[in-house]
Amino acid sequence: MAARIFAGTLRHEMVLQRMAPVPDGQGGHAEDWQEVARVFARIEPVSARSVTVADHAEARVTHRVTVRFRDDLKNGMRFLFGERVLEISAVHDPEERGRFLQCLVREAGR
Template identity: 30%
Template sequence: MRAGGLKHRITLQRYEQSQGPLGEPIKCWVDYATIWAEVKGISGRELLATGSLSSEATVRIWIRYRSDVKQGHRVKYLSPAVSGDIYGIEAALPDNDRTSLELLCKGGVANG
């Protein structure tokens, strides 16, 4: 994997459960790594449902291989133009040599 293509900064997040001060369960997204990546848009669409307009984007992200990235985690893309886009990881596909990892992600409608 060429380092020159990894020009975008992303943060990997996973959903964790912890305990609050009163012992109540708290579920939240927790950052576990901020790394360099290559982010490319694949497709996008807009949906009109129940009178509101929503958009959905599909992106492909390449990173150096990591064994801790799983389907169901999410990526926060730290773009300089916006405060950050959130993409849910649909698939994490390693290459044959396990040097890079391709993340197929969706964001927009159901990325919460």
């Protein structure tokens, strides 16, 4: 059985953003991140590892972010937590009750 989630543990204010492509005038697009909502969340470190990408070491830091349930929260969105950028790679409802969502995220630039 999964550990219970309590609303009182959601004490970190974060900005939820989604990417909105903006035409660049040459047939492509640029990324423009738009604020969807400000949410309170719990952030927990899950793992940190180093991987080699294109012959250089790159750190991958992952966290689990828990928020109240939202219908519009999807993979590919991101959270801003101060200066930190947390890219959402997976979203699931751990209790399957529509109360909370847990997001597995990768911290960009770390």
